[in-house]
Amino acid sequence: MAGSVLEINDLNFDTEVLKSSVPVLLDFSAVWCGPCKALAPVVEKFATEFAGKVKVGKLDIDDSPATPSKFSIRGVPTIVAFRDGKEIGRHVGANANKELLAKLAGI
Secondary structure (H helix, E strand, O other), X not given: OOOOEEEEOOOOHHHHHHOOOOOEEEEEEOOOOHHHHHHHHHHHHHHHHOOOOOEEEXXXXXXXXXXXXXXXXOOOOEEEEXXXXXXXXXXXXXXXXHHHHHHHHXX
């Protein structure tokens, strides 16, 4: 995984996502999920291109089940955008591109 994509989990979620001073795109995924693997390069490229403007993270739903449950994540991959501690957008599925992610993050 690229260094620009943060590993988010139930323990650091509040600090890294809800208390972030910049918008956050969080990729809810799982290691067994084929579409998640297909989406990963798009997310990594977005994280590199928008470094400093948007924080990008990945959360494994099996390793950290409390956060996906709290946000009603029903399938993976799901990308959720947060700003000022609140959800501002959501996309379900692997058919995302850089432009969609930017729109989702409000940039």
